[in-house]
Amino acid sequence: MTLASDRAKLGASVIEEEIAVMTIRYRQVCLLTAMILLAGCAQNREVPKLTNQVVELKQVLGELTEQATALERQNRLNQSSTSGVYLLPAANNAAKLQSSVGELSLSLNYVKSEANGSQAILYVRTLSGQYLPGFTATLEWGQLDAATGMPLTAQAQSQQIQSASSLLPKTEQIFELRLSGVTPSQLGYIRVHSVEPIVQR
Secondary structure, three states, X not given: OHHHHHHHHHHHHHHHHHHHHHHHHHHHHHHHHHXXXXXXXXXXXXXXXXXXXXXXXXXXXXXXXXXXXXXXXXXXXXXXXXXXXXXXXXXOOOXXXXXXXXXXXXXXXXXXXXXXXXXXXXEEEEXXXXXXXXXXXXXXXXXXXXXXXXXXXXXXXXXXXXXXXXXXXXXXXXXXXXXXXXXXXXXXXXXXXXXEEOOOO
């Protein structure tokens, strides 16, 4: 029964990931169609205005293409991962992790530069509706190979993170990350693994 349940959850997770990619691809098609219509319907006196709109649409289309490619890479890395979960900043999408503290959803946001590298915010929340216990985890980060999209693990850095203590039960934990050695443009991925509950003594 447990094996069947795990397979069902895995299948549902894969479907959700594919839907996210398809949604981005659909938006790309809509934008491309709009660009064609604008180009075809333009009159001479409207050309400058429509040209600006086409340029803006091309920029949005480029951003969506980059996001869709990154999301496909993130999904592929997580489907083949036996430990932990990968988050690609360019994917701008959450990922699920089965851990010793329950099923978690992790997302990475607000990546920006700082003196020694990058800053980012990591959100961790439970998907079961239960409270999130105190936990520790290992955080790894680094660059992706430009050709294959795979993590350059030889150059990766890591640190341990620990959830902050709280008097009230909560379902989400927010981490302010300091990722040294890589600028936001170089930061290809983070990986969270070895999630363990904190043992109270």
